[in-house]
Amino acid sequence: xxxxxxIDALASKEPTPGGGGASAxxxxxxxALASMVGNLTIGKxxxxxxxxxxxxxxxxxxxxRERLLGLIEEDALAFAPLAATYGMPKDTPVExxxxxxxxxxxxIGAIEVPLEIMRQxxxxxxxxxxxxxxxxxxxxxxxxxxxxxAKAALLGASxxxxxxxxxxxxxxxxxxxxxxxxxxIREGSEMADRVFDSVMSQIR
Amino acid sequence: xxxxxxIDALASKEPTPGGGGASAxxxxxxxALASMVGNLTIGKxxxxxxxxxxxxxxxxxxxxRERLLGLIEEDALAFAPLAATYGMPKDTPVExxxxxxxxxxxxIGAIEVPLEIMRQxxxxxxxxxxxxxxxxxxxxxxxxxxxxxAKAALLGASxxxxxxxxxxxxxxxxxxxxxxxxxxIREGSEMADRVFDSVMSQIR
Numbered sequence: 001x002x003x004x005x006x007i008d009a010l011a012s013k014e015p016t017p018g019g020g021g022a023s024a025x026x027x028x029x030x031x032a033l034a035s036m037v038g039n040l041t042i043g044k045x046x047x048x049x050x051x052x053x054x055x056x057x058x059x060x061x062x063x064x065r066e067r068l069l070g071l072i073e074e075d076a077l078a079f080a081p082l083a084a085t086y087g088m089p090k091d092t093p094v095e096x097x098x099x100x101x102x103x104x105x106x107x108i109g110a111i112e113v114p115l116e117i118m119r120q121x122x123x124x125x126x127x128x129x130x131x132x133x134x135x136x137x138x139x140x141x142x143x144x145x146x147x148x149x150a151k152a153a154l155l156g157a158s159x160x161x162x163x164x165x166x167x168x169x170x171x172x173x174x175x176x177x178x179x180x181x182x183x184x185i186r187e188g189s190e191m192a193d194r195v196f197d198s199v200m201s202q203i204r
Numbered sequence: 205x206x207x208x209x210x211i212d213a214l215a216s217k218e219p220t221p222g223g224g225g226a227s228a229x230x231x232x233x234x235x236a237l238a239s240m241v242g243n244l245t246i247g248k249x250x251x252x253x254x255x256x257x258x259x260x261x262x263x264x265x266x267x268x269r270e271r272l273l274g275l276i277e278e279d280a281l282a283f284a285p286l287a288a289t290y291g292m293p294k295d296t297p298v299e300x301x302x303x304x305x306x307x308x309x310x311x312i313g314a315i316e317v318p319l320e321i322m323r324q325x326x327x328x329x330x331x332x333x334x335x336x337x338x339x340x341x342x343x344x345x346x347x348x349x350x351x352x353x354a355k356a357a358l359l360g361a362s363x364x365x366x367x368x369x370x371x372x373x374x375x376x377x378x379x380x381x382x383x384x385x386x387x388x389i390r391e392g393s394e395m396a397d398r399v400f401d402s403v404m405s406q407i408r
Binding site for chain 1 (some may be wrong): 206207208209210211212214215216217219222223226227229230232233235236237239240243244246265266269273276342343344345346348349350352353355356359360363364366367370400403404407408
């Protein structure tokens with residue numbers, strides 16, 4: 001049942017999959033754990049009053065999972081043009097200019113994919129919050145694990161944004177990306193920490 | 205390349221794999237990312253001085269990864285006897301006593317596996333520290349992602365310890381387990397935060 005291919009590919013010296021793809025994957029694991037907490041309520045008399053809410057949350061989590069798994073491939077595809085610019089000639093001023101322009105264009109793709117991963121992570125945390133508060137008590141600890149994983153995925157993806165915005169020459173665009181990333185880190189981390197701390201206080 | 209089987213199994217209402225197995229898996233992802241940082245130095249003149257250290261770290265990370273992937277199965281095997289006790293009869297005092305004794309025995313197994321996952325997570329963080337400081341600068345952000353993932357795995361596994369020590373009747377044994385878990389959380393989190401913050405400050 002264990003996916004050795006993805007783990008082996010991560011461990012290799014090939015640049016992708018790397019931290020961006022692994023972050024999308026870890027957010028997908030978080031989404032799956034949150035789904036488990038919801039799935040344990042379906043058809044149970046004790047949870048009849050929240051069944052519609054649980055079903056909606058489960059649909060949302062499944063859609064987030066699909067999107068996140070797709071973003072692993074998108075992350076690799078966005079890195080390829082950036083990697084290609086490293087090998088471009090830079091002997092003449094014209095070559096340097098062409099290389100720089102290609103690099104600036106490729107950087108944007110390599111920023112926007114992890115930013116999208118971060119947005120999806122925040123949505124996973126919102127649904128995890130729902131599952132931790134109204135999902136099955138039997139799997140409360142799994143909701144806590146989902147929260148801490150989704151936060152880690154969000155922070156992991158942010159590194160791939162900051163490393164690339166640092167090379168953007170358009171300072172205003174860099175600020176805009178950094179600002180959105182910082183907002184998601186702040187809001188997402190607060191929400192995830194609240195869910196995790198609440199779970200911890202209920203189980204100890 | 206993506207492992208849908210593990211993710212689908214996590215999302216299902218079956219109790220395993222759950223947060224414990226997912227924590228072991230996430231720590232294995234962290235170990236793989238740390239290995240990538242080391243693998244990018246091998247055979248490179250720039251890193252010749254640290255090649256022996258990198259090779260030793262890579263061997264250690266590969267061994268940790270194997271152990272962690274094995275612990276996913278061990279976690280499921282340790283949960284089965286605990287789940288079985290929930291279904292034992294409890295109508296007479298003798299039945300209640302038998303059920304309680306079986307549960308206390310099963311709890312120990314369900315605590316020791318996530319505790320072992322936590323110990324392995326701490327080792328992954330130690331090796332990630334090495335890779336972040338002496339591994340390839342090209343993959344510095346991946347070392348940061350590895351650190352934040354290994355910390356999340358450690359915190360995730362700890363929930364499965366605390367939820368079970370809360371049901372142990374042997375208070376001294378419960379204290380012993382909780383104390384080791386708290387020590388690993390403190391030491392491991394400090395080390396992981398230091399690596400992550402160092403990476404973040406170098407890339408921004």
